[in-house]
Amino acid sequence: EKAGHKHFMAKEIHEQPQTLADVIAAYTDGDRIVPPAAYDWAATDRVQMVACGTAQIACSVAKYWFESLARLPVDVDIASEYRYREGPVGADNTALFVSQSGETADTLAALRYAKGKARAILAVVNVAESTIARDSDVVFPIHAGVEVGVASTKAFVNQLAVLLSLAIHAGVQRGLIDATREAELVAGFRALPGLISSALAIEDRCEALASRLAEASDILFLGRGPMYPMAHEGALKLKEISYIHAEAYASGELKHGPIALVDKTLPVVVFAPMDAIFDKTISNMQEVMARDGQVLLVTDAQGAAQASDGVWEVLTMPRVDPIFAPIVYAVPAQLLAYHTAVQKGTDVDQPRNLAKSVTVE
Ligand code: F6R
DSSP: OOTTOSSHHHHHHHTHHHHHHHHHHHHEETTEEOOSSOOOGGGOSEEEEEEOHHHHHHHHHHHHHHHHHSOOOEEEEEHHHHHHHOOOOOTTEEEEEEESSSOOHHHHHHHHHHTTTSSEEEEEESSTTSHHHHTOSEEEEOOOOOOOSSSOSHHHHHHHHHHHHHHHHHHHHTTSSOHHHHHHHHHHHHHHHHHHHHHGGGHHHHHHHHHHHTTOSEEEEEESTTHHHHHHHHHHHHHHHHOOEEEEEEGGGGGGTGGGGOSTTOEEEEEOOSSTTHHHHHHHHHHHHTTTOEEEEEEEHHHHHHHOTTOSEEEEEOOOOTTTHHHHHHHHHHHHHHHHHHHHTOOSSSOTTOOSSOOOO
């Protein structure tokens, strides 16, 4: 049942080229993005995205996509905060809930708060017959298949894929993306399963680094732009399954506090694909190295050629269009956590104190 893998989590990480191909097939048709359910993104003025845990991190990545590709403002909330805050929900706002299980108590309560206030209730779910799906106006399935490991992997990647296709589709409907650009983006999508397969080739390196990471008591994750929420994903996965304390910071926030933590005992994982803000992230990374922080730089060959001097280790990822980079950089977030946990001998698939579906508040 684990298809030759030691854990369900490993199996699910390795399934991602296939599960990603499945969701891309469901959201594309020829040169176009065609979501399986219709929604008029030109008729809304703002999107409130609400979820818990990893699903909330997927929303935080999607904010960058919706704002840049569709010029739609996005507010991202943690469901347990949103449900009690009594925040305003405009009649032209779209409320979008993301949940693998579709049963998370706080997300469901948040949905019920928005119902009747927002223009529409949208759900991005894995379990299509779940309560959250049933209570929504428009349902976008993620087609990840059953996910057994408590730490979400393939569902997170497919949540990202669905949210990116919706952002592109919104950009098309709002007149910001023409047919040529849409076709380019669809081609980019179709290249993703192959890029995920290439990214999985860093596994041996992650395994080798895990013995060092497993000795740390704290690990810092840094990133800018959509790599900032990806830093959160790296930290969350690591905490959940290896029980090592990890924290994520936006690279630019380093000097506003967390740099005080840096010394030679602190591994700092930096997610920095070559993009328009690469140099900014690298200068923050150099501030860490100047204080003897042990930097693990996750970048592509171009980034490695420019910035690997003095870093502890470099993980070289395939080159990817910055728009799609978060989907590919989910792989190092997962593999670093997985191998560190295996090294520590924890119960990877059933980490202590956690449940797959959190149906109580
Ligand atoms: C982390 C993880 C959790 C879930 C969260 C929401 O790896 O799996 O943080 O993402 O409990 O669950 P769903 O998506 O079922 O609402």
